[in-house]
């Protein structure tokens with residue numbers, strides 16, 4: 001029996017296996033509106049057998065987009081073009097999830113292949129994309145060469161919390177069954193959590209509890225509009241990899257605080273906060289963030305998802321079977337092989353032949369396999 005192919009139930013949602021497609025920004029939306037690209041990009045992972053498919057980081061307000069091409073759910077009209085996505089994923093047996101976020105001081109950025117630097121006049125000329133003013137807990141730029149964001153007022157803070165709540169209501173109306181809040185990789189919620197980016201002296205900063213308040217309030221506000229029977233996940237950067245930044249011990253405490261607000265699982269990533277201090281070296285190796293998922297699970301007592309540099313089916317199986325994580329999330333490997341889950345099932349002996357494949361392709365592949373074997377061709 002494979003642990004990776006055991007279903008898991010969170011609240012009223014049962015996911016058929018422990019494989020999630022990690023959120024992957026496509027930067028292909030126009031004014032935050034989804035289109036056929038998002039449908040095809042996400043749909044292929046459902047056909048490829050993943051139990052949970054996350055739509056990319058989706059902005060809860062227009063100024064919270066990281067790039068001009070980010071997806072958004074800040075107005076009701078953005079629901080309709082996403083309806084085919086949730087319908088298709090659900091019909092093909094995958095649970096549709098969405099990641100809600102706000103870029104904070106990392107807003108108004110060029111797409112990765114345009115330089116991952118702030119949007120300038122040049123972008124307006126080349127692509128008709130204008131820059132906008134970013135907001136953040138403190139007026140500290142993300143990195144050298146970045147403009148200082150505007151420090152958020154109490155009203156700004158309340159309106160962004162409200163925007164998370166409203167976007168959650170829209171996500172439910174769109175048919176998404178799981179929300180993940182993007183509280184990692186140096187985006188707004190993480191900017192509040194980390195002492196690197198949050199130098200406030202009011203109740204939204206100062207000590208650990210103050211810095212954690214925004215994340216807690218976002219969870220609380222989402223729980224008011226997001227149905228009680230649907231799961232809520234937070235993606236956290238377990239460590240900032242920076243001296244004086246967040247450490248895994250802080251994140252264990254944050255996970256406990258979020259669980260008290262009705263958060264059901266922590267997706268355990270790391271890094272991304274920026275700042276002047278030279279980052280500590282993270283040892284990049286397959287599954288390098290699995291130990292964070294393990295600590296959140298055992299020390300905070302919250303279900304966890306492991307992500308990052310995972311591609312080997314056996315390693316994913318061991319992460320779940322060994323009690324280090326309840327689920328795994330894969331991003332780049334899924335781009336390389338959208339059928340990764342189906343291939344993993346075969347490698348782990350979790351499925352008889354091509355049984356888990358959609359019949360439209362599995363039937364043919366099974367037939368070909370028999371023929372190839374009979375003819376001794378492979």
Ligand SMILES: Cc1cc2nc3c(=O)[nH]c(=O)nc-3n(C[C@H](O)[C@H](O)[C@H](O)COP(=O)(O)O)c2cc1C
Nearest residue numbers: 022023024025056057307308309310330331332333
């Ligand atoms: C194309 C691409 C887009 C991404 N966009 C997001 C995103 O929108 N939200 C997020 O939390 N992480 C994003 N990430 C990070 C992935 O979700 C994942 O955490 C990271 O790539 C490590 O997993 P991997 O080694 O399996 O790729 C993105 C990664 C890629 C490759």
